Amino acid sequence: MKAMCLQAEDIYYREYPWYPCPPALHKLFRHTPDIMKAMGHIPLGICSEESLEARIKDIRYIREHSTRKCSWEKSNQGRTLHHFGRYENLEKNIIEMIGKRALLIAWYWKWTWRVLAPLVTAGTLVFSFVTFGRTSYRDYQYNWWAEMIGWVVTFSSIGMVPFFALQSYLRARRRGQNVMMLLRPTAQWGSGILEMIKSADDLESKNKLSFHNRVVDLIAKPDEQQTSAF
Structure with missing residues (x-):
């Protein structure tokens, strides 16, 4: 059983080289034999076509859920730049990435990025300059040139944005x-980006039947080595 799961994992990586294996699916491949052994369920015979289709459906659901979650988290990383654009354009891009419009979260993002985030950022900046003082450690006060080096290092990263602009x-x-x-x-x-997504979906649909047939062969003949070329 463990060898069969490892072979199925190898097939997944060969069929989907452009998409990393989700953590949940990786755990399924790695720990299914131990879980079944601990629960006392040992598979006998060949799995039915209905069981195999259900397993393939679960794998696809995990992949789609992981893709949407990853796209959702990645869209948060550029929230600072989106203050300079229209929120409607950002919302349209998010809908393109996750495939739907979540009303509650869209309302939260709208008021957070338009009102709350600018106020908090501006307030923090003003407070930092108002309360600014010379850097010191106990009774020792650092030289002015040391503070200048610190400011240069601080602005060396964000200074690239106005430079390239x-x-x-x-x-x-x-x-x-x-x-x-x-x-x-x-x-x-x-x-x-939409064309890239469509191209990836077409590639996945072509590989789905091949992936299904190879898993059937592994389940039907778990002890035989698969010698076919991928």
Whole structure:
């Protein structure tokens, strides 16, 4: 049983090289024999087609759930840049990623990013400058040049944002392009991502039958080595 699960895991990685195995599915591949042994359920004979279809359906559900969760979390990482754009465009991009519109969470994001986050960020910035003082440790006060080095290190990361923005602006002016084009998404964004998703779905549909047949062969002949080329 353990060898069969490991072979099924190997098939998954070969059939879906473009998508990492979700943690839940990895645990299913790795620990199913131990769980069945502990519960006293030992599989006998060949699994039915209905059981196999249910297992494939569960695997697909885990993959889709993990994809949506990953897309949902990744969209949070760029929330600072979205303050400079329209929230409607951001919401449309989120709907494209997760495939639906969650009303409660959309309402929460809308008021958080439009009202709460700017107020908290501005308040924190003002408070930091108002209460700013020379850096000291007990009775020792650091030199001014040491503080300057600290400020340079602090702004070295975020300073790249206005630097490249100015570089893009000067390049557009030199080429005679409209500067407003720099504030608009490129042709590869939005529709290009949807085309990539459609291409991935087509590839998955082509591999689904092959994946199904290989799992059937593993269950029917668990002791034989699979010599077919992938």
